[in-house]
Amino acid sequence: MTLPVTIAIAAAYGLLFGSFLTVVVDRVPRGASIVRPGSACGACGLRLGARDLVPVFSWVAQRGRCRRCCSDIGVEPLVLEVTTAGLFALFAWHFRSTWELVAFCALGAGLVALTAIDLRTKRLPREITYATAAVGAPLLVVAALVRHEPQRIWTMACGAGIALAITLAIYVVSRGGMGDGDVRLAPLLGMYLGWLNPGLVPVGLLFGFFAGALVGGLLLVAGRAGRTTAIPLGPFLALGTVAAVFCGQAAVDALLRR
Numbered sequence: 662m663t664l665p666v667t668i669a670i671a672a673a674y675g676l677l678f679g680s681f682l683t684v685v686v687d688r689v690p691r692g693a694s695i696v697r698p699g700s701a702c703g704a705c706g707l708r709l710g711a712r713d714l715v716p717v718f719s720w721v722a723q724r725g726r727c728r729r730c731c732s733d734i735g736v737e738p739l740v741l742e743v744t745t746a747g748l749f750a751l752f753a754w755h756f757r758s759t760w761e762l763v764a765f766c767a768l769g770a771g772l773v774a775l776t777a778i779d780l781r782t783k784r785l786p787r788e789i790t791y792a793t794a795a796v797g798a799p800l801l802v803v804a805a806l807v808r809h810e811p812q813r814i815w816t817m818a819c820g821a822g823i824a825l826a827i828t829l830a831i832y833v834v835s836r837g838g839m840g841d842g843d844v845r846l847a848p849l850l851g852m853y854l855g856w857l858n859p860g861l862v863p864v865g866l867l868f869g870f871f872a873g874a875l876v877g878g879l880l881l882v883a884g885r886a887g888r889t890t891a892i893p894l895g896p897f898l899a900l901g902t903v904a905a906v907f908c909g910q911a912a913v914d915a916l917l918r919r
């Protein structure tokens with residue numbers, strides 16, 4: 662299969678998963694089932710059928726409104742679908758082996774859901790963190806074995822341990838400056854980065870902390886946040902991890918060459 666075809670297929674799966682994540686993001690925080698009942702309009706209860714659930718196209722065709730009561734659906738479903746598709750496409754471009762691609766897409770889907778929920782509720786539901794780890798870990802093991810690089814199973818365990826140790830230390834020292842959801846998320850991120858290279862684990866966390874501090878500082882300067890406003894860290898840790906997947910190695914190499 663040629664690369665553009667692989668990227669297009671990954672993006673299509675991303676749209677479908679992104680559409681499913683809309684349901685996850687809406688229901689998991691309030692403890693509702695993600696399977697039943699089927700999707701319905703939040704305002705009028707209209708049961709959504711196949712024509713309402715085509716990613717992107719349904720939203721554009723109905724201009725982000727319910728087709729019966731015309732209430733505003735909001736832009737979030739569209740953002741989730743496009744973000745997931747973009748992430749899957751980037752991973753397809755970066756990872757040429759199928760098992761690696763599938764493993765990292767599982768991470769991507771989990772991080773999109775966690776980011777959306779953290780921005781909305783300032784919580785990182787442990788169900789999603791654990792589900793992503795439960796799906797991702799066996800996929801990473803298979804990907805390592807397929808490459809005949811079983812040592813990656815060891816480095817992914819080390820990565821999870823390193824990430825947990827770093828965030829746990831910050832959690833204790835900062836006395837609640839970091840949420841326990843962030844501490845639970847860290848080993849998942851460390852597992853993936855450790856699979857690539859354990860040296861990327863601190864790099865990914867640093868990227869995340871810097872991005873969080875930068876945005877927090879900008880909000881403070883702009884007067885949009887007080888000194889005590891809690892800024893969710895989860896989205897920045899997710900962003901830092903994705904950045905480390907693509908350019909963490911280059912950052913490590915550049916530092917070591919000095």
Ligand SMILES: [Zn+2]
Pocket residue numbers: 702703704705706707727728729730731732
């Ligand atoms: Zn409606």
